Amino acid sequence: MRISKSRTVRAVTAALAVGMIATGCASERGKDGDKGGDKDTFVFAGAGDPSSLDPALASDGETFRVTRQAFEALLEHEPGGSKLVGGLAESWSSNDAGTVWTFNLRENVKFHDGEAFNAAAVCANYDHWFNWKGTYQSSAVSYYWQSIMGGFAKNEDKDAPKANYKSCTAKDPNTAVIEVHAPSANLPGGFSLQALAIHSPKALKAYATQAATGKDDAISYPKYSQEAGTVAGTGPYRITKWNKGNKEVTLQRFDEYWGDKAKVKNLVFRTISTEEGRRQALQAGDIQGYDLVSPADVKTLEKGGFQVPTRDVFNIFYVGMSQEKHPALKKPQVRQALAHAIDRDNIVKTQLPEGGKTATQFMPDTVAGFSDKVKTYPFDTAKAKQLLAAAGESKLKIEFCYPTEVTRPYMPAPQDIFELMKADLEKAGVTVTPKPLKWAPDYLDATEAGACALHMLGWTGDFNDGYNFIGTWFAEYDKQWGFKDPKVFDAVTAASKETDPAKRVEAYKKANDIIMEYLPGLPVSSSPPAIAFAKDVNPPKVSPLTQENFAEVSFK
Incomplete structure (x- = not known):
């Protein structure tokens, strides 16, 4: 899922975060998360607000986590x-x-x-x-x-x-x-x-009476998508309330659901932007589960009897470069210099959970089409300086956007990761202007529109095909990247049209080689995101696609 794609640790204190989250129906469950209380309500904390109750207008995982419980696709x-x-x-x-x-x-x-x-x-x-x-x-x-x-x-x-x-x-x-x-x-x-x-x-007819307005990073979404009451799907839950002030979406079991009925009557998704805040809320019994567990918290939670399953790796985290936004980025030597300047191994070592990997291309090695022959850009500050000098950009100044109030499966601590990258770039002589933006909708809209010279995003695969990764960005012109290179586009498109599975995989490998030679941005890492549940919960099956079905949840 798309940009699906980043997150950050905000300057909100953990005490404030926990104070905010302690006010809901979940607090009825008691303070240890495994005894007493309301067995009719399951509260799950995500790291960011959904952007819309209509999934057709979204591209982010926080939205889809909510809407997936209420809407179903053909497959x-x-x-x-x-x-x-x-x-x-x-x-x-x-x-x-x-x-x-x-x-x-x-x-x-x-x-x-x-x-x-x-x-x-x-x-x-x-x-x-x-x-x-x-x-x-x-x-x-x-x-x-x-x-x-x-x-x-x-x-x-x-x-x-x-x-x-x-x-x-x-x-x-x-x-x-x-x-x-x-x-x-x-x-x-x-x-x-x-x-x-x-x-x-019936809902579609109501949708048609309203319209989204604005453009680029200043889009206003239609009213029906921002409050419960109009949207209607076929899923095991129906959306009944979106309390934006308390950062909470409430769903109720749909008793006329065609399949297996949800085991818990009420489902609440609550936004808690910090990893520490989510952990403390689970430990206090104010929530019964949360996503994107900090790597440092896994063992602590497990020792406390909490359940912390880890998903398989199926994502990519990257630094995007918008060539239209910043002319210097049109120079290959500048893009190469930025790639050499960032110590990706250090990010994997210090910021990602066990099993995280440094990326060499825009798909994880779990996807068929991964190439072991791509051009690589190892960390080398001296080489970065040389390339900038050769490009006439020794005093490069560049804006770097990063998201706030959110954490993503591929990016556990966005602000921490940003600070590491910023320090690396400055060592190479680059002057970085930070631009923090709220995840939804500001950051999502700005990056989609190519409004940031550099930005941090990622992708969790929607389905298992190489095109779902590289085709997402590089099959044709995309505002996020702002470049037009027929060689890149043609290679990706040719792979997508190959009907023989074995030949298609080889075509994906060739496309990866061409993409990394051109270097439209920098793939940073792949990460196995962890998810946590209370002691008294029978959790859903965890999904490498982060597509958990919360109708499977029950209390022990």
Whole structure:
């Protein structure tokens, strides 16, 4: 998931953080997290606020963690793994060309507002997205639609890609047929994305009466997406309240859910921006689980009897470089100098949990297509200085954005990591101007729009295909990076169109080699994020894709 992509430890004290989180229904459970209290409510702490209650408008994991409990896509992933399985579609198939996708839908499925789920509802959603206009065509708003299906019925944004979506047909009430113009490595995986989860047709009509406004890093999202009451999916929970003042989203069990009913009646997602604050809240019994455990806290929690499972590595953390924002970054020697200046091994050693790895390319080594022949840029301050001098940039001044009030699976402590990078760059003679931005929506919108010269982001894979990593950024022009290099774009696109699996993997390796020769940004690391639960909780299966299903949660 996208930018999905960063986080930071804020100057809020741990005492204040715990003071804020102690005020909710979770405090009824008692103070040791394993006895007494309310067995009807499970409270889970994330590190950042969701950006929207409509997942189609989002690209970040904090949003998807919440909406995934309420919305379902045509396809899903097996619990705890990355294998595609049926979601709202029991089965699916495609023609040999990969351009016609047929979905056999589940019967007797209801939306939270009472509407019936059927093929017409599926097509209403896809046509709704395809016909977006105005600000909805901004990549900061419709990132995933554009990544998977291309542009729109009528592109208004000059940077929007050519539409690949062709049509959706309700062949009968339980059969939906989606056609695209050309085969894509993003399919069928794209059909599993939260951003393409299915909404009630009644809700879609309400959505159509409102609009997102603004552009770049100043976007205002429609009212329906910022408060509960309008959005309606088919999931095991329905969203009932978003208390932004208390940084809390409340969901209630949907008793007419078609599948296994949620085991706990109420589900609360609460934002606690600091790692220490989340840990203390769990230890105090104010919450029953939290994500993105600090590496230093794992053993402490385990010794206290808490459960701390670790997900498999399936992410990349990187430093993005926006060439349009800062002309000096158009010089290859400058990008190479910045890469050599940053001590990535030190970041892995001091900031990541055990099992973290220094990255050499824009995908982890767990994904087929990883290349062992890419050009590398080892830490070398002297070489960085030489390259800057050769580029005529010995006194380089550059703005470096980093996110606040958040932690990401690939980036446990954003501000700490930023400070390490800043110190490294300054040793090489670079003057760094820090620019902290609140994660949602400010940081997400700014980085999507290419408004930051340097920025810290990352990616947790949505599905297991190399294109989901390198195709995310480098198949065509992307404002985040602000460069146009046909050699890079053509290599990534060629790989995505290769239908033979073995040849496709080799094509991904070649594309990785070309990307790292060009060096649009710096891959930093991959990290196995940990998640924690109280002693009295039967936790859900943890997912390498961070797609936990909280309907599986129960109390012992």
